[in-house]
Amino acid sequence: xxxxxxxxxxxxxxxxxxxxxxxxxxxxxxxxxxxxxxxxxxxxxxxxxxxxxxxxxxxxxxxxxxxxxxxxxxxxxxxxxxxxxxxxxxxxxxxxxxxxxxxxxxxxxxxxxxxxxxxxxxxxxxxxxxxxxxxxxxxxxxxxxxxxxxxxxxxxxxxxxxxxxxxxxxxxxxxxxxxxxxxxxxxxxxxxxxxxxxxxxxxxxxxxxxxxxxxxxxxxxxxxxxxxxxxxxxxxxxxxxxxxxxxxxxxxxxxxxxxxxxxxxxxxxxxxxxxxxxxxxxxxxxxxxxxxxxxxxxxxxxxxxxxxxxxxxxxxxxxxxxxxxxxxxxxxxxxxxxxxxxxxxxxxxxxxxxxxxxxxxxxxxxxxxxxxxxxxxxxxxxxxxxxxxxxxxxxxxxxxxxxxxxxxxxxxxxxxxxxxxxxxxxxxxxxxxxxxxxxxxxxxxxxxxxxx
Amino acid sequence: xxxxxxxxxxxxxxxxxxxxxxxxxxxxxxxxxxxxxxxxxxxxxxxxxxxxxxxxxxxxxxxxxxxxxxxxxxxxxxxxxxxxxxxxxxxxxxxxxxxxxxxxxxxxxxxxxxxxxxxxxxxxxxxxxxxxxxxxxxxxxxxxxxxxxxxxxxxxxxxxxxxxxxxxxxxxxxxxxxxxxxxxxxxxxxxxxxxxxxxxxxxxxxxxxxxxxxxxxxxxxxxxxxxxxxxxxxxxxxxxxxxxxxxxxxxxxxxxxxxxxxxxxxxxxxxxxxxxxxxxxxxxxxxxxxxxxxxxxxxxxxxxxxxxxxxxxxxxxxxxxxxxxxxxxxxxxxxxxxxxxxxxxxxxxxxxxxxxxxxxxxxxxxxxxxxxxxxxxxxxxxxxxxxxxxxxxxxxxxxxxxxxxxxxxxxxxxxxxxxxxxxxxxxxxxxxxxxxxxxxxxxxxxxxxxxxxxxxxxxxxxxxxxxxxxxxxxxx
Numbered sequence: 001x002x003x004x005x006x007x008x009x010x011x012x013x014x015x016x017x018x019x020x021x022x023x024x025x026x027x028x029x030x031x032x033x034x035x036x037x038x039x040x041x042x043x044x045x046x047x048x049x050x051x052x053x054x055x056x057x058x059x060x061x062x063x064x065x066x067x068x069x070x071x072x073x074x075x076x077x078x079x080x081x082x083x084x085x086x087x088x089x090x091x092x093x094x095x096x097x098x099x100x101x102x103x104x105x106x107x108x109x110x111x112x113x114x115x116x117x118x119x120x121x122x123x124x125x126x127x128x129x130x131x132x133x134x135x136x137x138x139x140x141x142x143x144x145x146x147x148x149x150x151x152x153x154x155x156x157x158x159x160x161x162x163x164x165x166x167x168x169x170x171x172x173x174x175x176x177x178x179x180x181x182x183x184x185x186x187x188x189x190x191x192x193x194x195x196x197x198x199x200x201x202x203x204x205x206x207x208x209x210x211x212x213x214x215x216x217x218x219x220x221x222x223x224x225x226x227x228x229x230x231x232x233x234x235x236x237x238x239x240x241x242x243x244x245x246x247x248x249x250x251x252x253x254x255x256x257x258x259x260x261x262x263x264x265x266x267x268x269x270x271x272x273x274x275x276x277x278x279x280x281x282x283x284x285x286x287x288x289x290x291x292x293x294x295x296x297x298x299x300x301x302x303x304x305x306x307x308x309x310x311x312x313x314x315x316x317x318x319x320x321x322x323x324x325x326x327x328x329x330x331x332x333x334x335x336x337x338x339x340x341x342x343x344x345x346x347x348x349x350x351x352x353x354x355x356x357x358x359x360x361x362x363x364x365x366x367x368x369x370x371x372x373x374x375x376x377x378x379x380x381x382x383x384x385x386x387x388x389x390x391x392x393x394x395x396x397x398x399x400x401x402x403x404x405x406x407x408x409x410x411x412x413x414x415x416x417x418x419x420x421x422x423x424x425x426x427x428x429x430x431x432x433x434x435x436x437x438x439x440x441x442x443x444x445x446x447x448x449x450x451x452x
Numbered sequence: 453x454x455x456x457x458x459x460x461x462x463x464x465x466x467x468x469x470x471x472x473x474x475x476x477x478x479x480x481x482x483x484x485x486x487x488x489x490x491x492x493x494x495x496x497x498x499x500x501x502x503x504x505x506x507x508x509x510x511x512x513x514x515x516x517x518x519x520x521x522x523x524x525x526x527x528x529x530x531x532x533x534x535x536x537x538x539x540x541x542x543x544x545x546x547x548x549x550x551x552x553x554x555x556x557x558x559x560x561x562x563x564x565x566x567x568x569x570x571x572x573x574x575x576x577x578x579x580x581x582x583x584x585x586x587x588x589x590x591x592x593x594x595x596x597x598x599x600x601x602x603x604x605x606x607x608x609x610x611x612x613x614x615x616x617x618x619x620x621x622x623x624x625x626x627x628x629x630x631x632x633x634x635x636x637x638x639x640x641x642x643x644x645x646x647x648x649x650x651x652x653x654x655x656x657x658x659x660x661x662x663x664x665x666x667x668x669x670x671x672x673x674x675x676x677x678x679x680x681x682x683x684x685x686x687x688x689x690x691x692x693x694x695x696x697x698x699x700x701x702x703x704x705x706x707x708x709x710x711x712x713x714x715x716x717x718x719x720x721x722x723x724x725x726x727x728x729x730x731x732x733x734x735x736x737x738x739x740x741x742x743x744x745x746x747x748x749x750x751x752x753x754x755x756x757x758x759x760x761x762x763x764x765x766x767x768x769x770x771x772x773x774x775x776x777x778x779x780x781x782x783x784x785x786x787x788x789x790x791x792x793x794x795x796x797x798x799x800x801x802x803x804x805x806x807x808x809x810x811x812x813x814x815x816x817x818x819x820x821x822x823x824x825x826x827x828x829x830x831x832x833x834x835x836x837x838x839x840x841x842x843x844x845x846x847x848x849x850x851x852x853x854x855x856x857x858x859x860x861x862x863x864x865x866x867x868x869x870x871x872x873x874x875x876x877x878x879x880x881x882x883x884x885x886x887x888x889x890x891x892x893x894x895x896x897x898x899x900x901x902x903x904x905x906x907x908x909x910x911x912x913x914x915x916x917x918x919x920x921x922x923x924x925x926x927x928x
Contacts, residue, residue, distance in 0.1 A: 019916060021454040021809035024543050025792075029550035088568055094524045095564045098557050101531060105546050113455050113539035120458040120536055120910030127472065127529040134521040185456075189913035350807065357798035387871035395864040396852050425854070431875075 018183045018339065022347040023110055035107050036329060042099035044325045048214060049093035051207075054165050055215025056086035057137065059249075061158050068151045074237040076144075081233070083141045083158075085222060090134060108179065110343060111336065115179035122171050122191035129164055136161035169207050173200050180335040181269060202264040209253045209260060216249030217314060224307055240303045247306075251295045254288060254317075261285060272335030277327050284323025291316035377447025380440045384433060391451060397430055404451040414445045455539045456810045457830045459908030464842035465537040465835060472533050474770060476526035478651075478763050481644065483515045483523065484563075484602045486652020490681065491515070492595040494674075499588065503670040509574055510663045511656055516571040524564070538835060540790040541781040549612055556608045563605055566598040603645070610641045613773070639699045643692040647766060650689050653682040654735060654758040657742070661752045672746045679743035682758075686732050693728045700776060724772050731765040734758070778878035787880035789832050796883060803885040804831055810909070814917040816887040825895025826906055828888045840903045845896060860900060865893050 028035060060083045067075030104112050116123045140158040147154035177197045178188060188194045220243055223230060230239045265281065294309040374382070381389075381400075388396035389403075407414040418441055421430040436444070459465060491512045498505025535542045546553065573591060578584040611632050657678040664671040735758040741750075781788045791799065798807070805811050805824060808831060813824040829839070837845050852868070853860050869889060873881040882889060 019809045019914070022807075024540065024547060026544055026547045029547055088572070091520050091524065091564055091568060094528060095561050098528065098531070098560070099554070101528070102546055102550065102553055102557070105531075105535065105543065106550055109539070109543045109547075110455070113535055113543065116532075116536050117456040117458040117539070117909050118913070120908065124468070124529075124532055124536055127525050127532055131521050131525045134525070135517075138517050138521065186914050186916060190910055193913075346809075353802075353807075354795055354798045357801055358794065360801075361797035383874055385875075387868055387875040390864070390867055393861075393863065395861075395867050 017186065019185060020182075020339070020342045020346050021110055021114075022350045023343050025347065025351055028106060032107070035103055036333075039100055039103040039107060040325050040329050042096070042103060044321060046093065046096040046100050048321075049089050049096055051211040051214040052089040052218055053086055053093045054169075054208075055211035055218075056082055056089060057158070057162050057165055058212070059215060059219070060086060060140075061155070061162050064151075064158065065155060068155065072236065074234045077234060078237065078242075080141075080144050081223075082219065083137070085218075087137055087141055090137065094130075108332075108336070111179040111182070112175075114182075114185060115175045118178060118185060118188050119171070119174055119191040119194050123175060126168060126171055129168055133161045133164035133168070136164070166208075170195065170200065170204060173203050173207070177203070180272065180332050182336075182339050198267045198269065199264065202260060202267050206257065206260045206264050209256045213250045213253035213257070213317075216246045216251075216253065217317065220246040220250070220307070220310065221314075224310075240306060243306050244299055247295050247299050250317075251292060251299070254292055257288075258285070268331060269335070272331040274330065274334045277330035277334065280323055280327040280330060284320045284327060287316050287323065288320040291320070375443070375447055376440075377443040377445070380436065380444040381447060384436065385444070388430070398425070400448050401451050404449050407445075407449065409449075411442070411445045411449060414448065415441045418445065454807075454809050456909040456914055457834060458536050458910050459830060459834045459838075459906065460841075461834075461838045461905040461907060462841035464838045467842050469530070469533045469537060470774075472526050472529040474767050476523065476530060477770060478766060479518060479523040479526065480602075480606065481648035481766060482651040482655050482759070482763065484519050484567075485606050485645070486648035486650070487511070487515050487655055488567075488595070488599045488602055488652075489649065490652050490656045490678070492592070492599055493677075493681075495592060495595060497677075499592075503668075504674075507660065507663055507670055507674055511659050512571055512574070514659055516567060519567065520564070527560075538781065538790055541786055544782065544786065545612075552608065552612060556605065556612075559601060559605050559608065563598065563601040566594060566601055570594045570598050606644060606648070607641055610644060611637060613640075636696070636699050639692065639696040643689070643696040643769075646685050646689040646692050647762070647769070650682055650685045650732075650735070651759070651762040651766065653678055653685065654739075654755075654762045657682070657739065658755040658759050661755045675742050675746045679739045682735065682739045683743070686736060690728065690732055697725060697728075700772075724768065727765055727768045731761040734761045775878070779873065779880040787883075789835055789880050789883060791832075791880070791883045796881065799883045800885055803888050804828065804883055805888060810914055810916070812915040812917050816891045821891045821894040822898055824888070825891035825893070825898075828884055828892045829895055830906055830908070832883050832892075834906065834908075839899050839906050841905075846900060846903065849896065849900070860897060862893050862897065865896065866890070869893070 030038075060079045062079075063075045063082065064079035067073065067079060136157055140154065140161065143154060143157070171191065174191060174194045174197065177199050178184060178194050181197065184197060194200075222228070223239065223242055223246075261281075265278075291313045294313050298306050298309055385400075389398070389400050392399050392401050394402075403414070407417075418433050418436065420432050423429040433441075460468060491508045494504050494508035494511070498508055531542075570591070573594075576587060576591075578587045611634070657675070660671070660674045660678060664674060738754065738758050742755075777783065779787055781790060784793065786792050791804075803816070805814055805816065805827060808814075808827075811827045811831070813820050813827055816824040829837075829845075833845065837843050837848075840846050849860055849865070853864070866889060869882050869892070872879045884892070
């Protein structure tokens, strides 16, 4: 019993250090399970295009630089061909990002917004940074001809964009990590300190490798399409060599994931770990093994047969991605489970408190007598003048006792002033009270003149 | 508001949203909705005369690059910035409009895919002459589809905007359909449509000056075509503008808590009318000149003027739209300080600090008034005001009390803040209790002479008032 009590008080302490806010008092627009499916699926589509955009930009830079160093025009052409896909994929990445953004807003409102606010300046910087990166991509793509004889400059434009692309994922990863760790909210002071959260960097390298893996596979398909006139475009480059190269990129990146993946898993705060989630992740990882074996075989097999197993490989790796996406969601759900319960409780308590206070405010109590004694003029005063005029002191405007002394026995002038004030004193001029009708004007003037 | 408070104490939070949102509207109306139909017309003319086709392609290049970078990202930026600054209101809106936004998103995805197809396949070469002709006619069809989808995206957004401003609807009837049946929906959409078409014309005319040779035949023809385009839509813009101008009061005045509001509204309203007349008049003058003397060219930069005039008109129109929804952010449901109308009795009794999860002071005591007051400022005022920057409270009170340089009177401030919503209709009532109001006044009087910016959590991080503190403070 004693041990249990100790655990309980330890939990309480933990809860005290973790803020428990209340949620929005509105129901979810769709059943929660459906929103989860939408979130996982739409996020995977979004991140797929992000991978292609990022990996594409990286490989464009690589091949253009290779062409420059080796003085081989073909690599230059290759980089342009890849750049053309990148600018399309980047638009898809943005527009496909809106659906998961809205869905995570809906499902994890409190967590997502809190993380955003805590790293607010860098979070909003995503917008200008991505704009600049995109403009640089266009500047690069449309100046292949114009800067043909100034390659270093042309490469620098792209390098700048790639540099931005290397930085921006850190902002997202920081937020995604921070949102699932309410117990870290008190320790964070802005983006830089949040970068130190344990899981940010392993996940960052995981993302970069995933981008290279996905892009390698995509480009393999892109250049081996029947409709693509490879021989007509390139002089010395062989399609087989290129295919081998793209396969190797995917192979290398995926093998690297087998090293980075366990680090990601180990650095995850333990709170969100569950056997269910680990099973999903391990299943996902094992599905990729046959794909990697096939890639290896195709790279080292007969040149004529390369690509035959491609549909298989792509299918296996797609399943890996789906399992990883689902595992990622399971981790988040488990991490937040306890906190969400507390939030739910708090939200309900608050709802009841609001209701109770509203009833109390509506119940006819002490105030009725007061309302009854107000004269019509005083009612006008309460609703129209009180913000700027007090009875016996200067607020924004002079006191009404002073006004009463000035307009002694001159109701007409007082009414005229209220309707169309002039300006006699320093400070803000009084606005004309055109909303008052003659009766109200008369009432309030009468009442003011009774003040002494 | 039960979120940590992000706050920019110099620029003001609203300015950040405004810059991003206005930029997005200008690009959406001027370079997508309004410009695509012009490019399409030019492409059709280009079927007979290739110089038209070349000009259309150049204009579309500009539109394509800007819409897929600045345009797309500022669209996402509206989400980013508004959820950073008004999480409570934007979160509530998303929960109610999830379905509507999902539909809007699918239309938007289609629009993005169409513009990529339209632009990137413009110069596609086909095998034979006959294929080329068929290919081109498909391309023109894509142009039609793109023009329609960009307009539909706008039509759906206007419904959401209209709903936010429609008093009562939120409380009675939380369905998206009421966004369309709203009395200001059709006038607003009509006005925006013609405004966009005129702005598109101004943008195309400006670009044409840069993309055509002074003495070329295409310069003469395109200037004629574009001036006629602008002439044709200016009267409609004007008529739709006045229609919108006439229905606003019907829709909006019901929203206003006291009649004094009408007067402040009238001022805005009067300026809107003038802005409408002068900007359209200015455009007419310059474009008319170009029409009558296409060979005589004023410096190219002069054609930025109609574009800027139209952008100014568009910007002012958005400003009025924002103004007339006050004091609410969601009509009748949530004030612009993002407290729900429903929460007021509780908060005014118990205080806002007690019900905030992320504050360093859960209660006002004799020792923490300054800090508690700062927290009250951040929670209740900082969505619209700063301490010393844009829409500064120090400046507001200084002006109100005559810039005398003397300390403001605490009791006068108290009386004013307690009642400000009665005479300044755009202000929500003060949400906290009396102790909090006193603390706020201590804070404000503190910064009157000794200004120190009120920083948001993005700089300061969080510090919580612990339970221990509370027990100490509640037993003095």
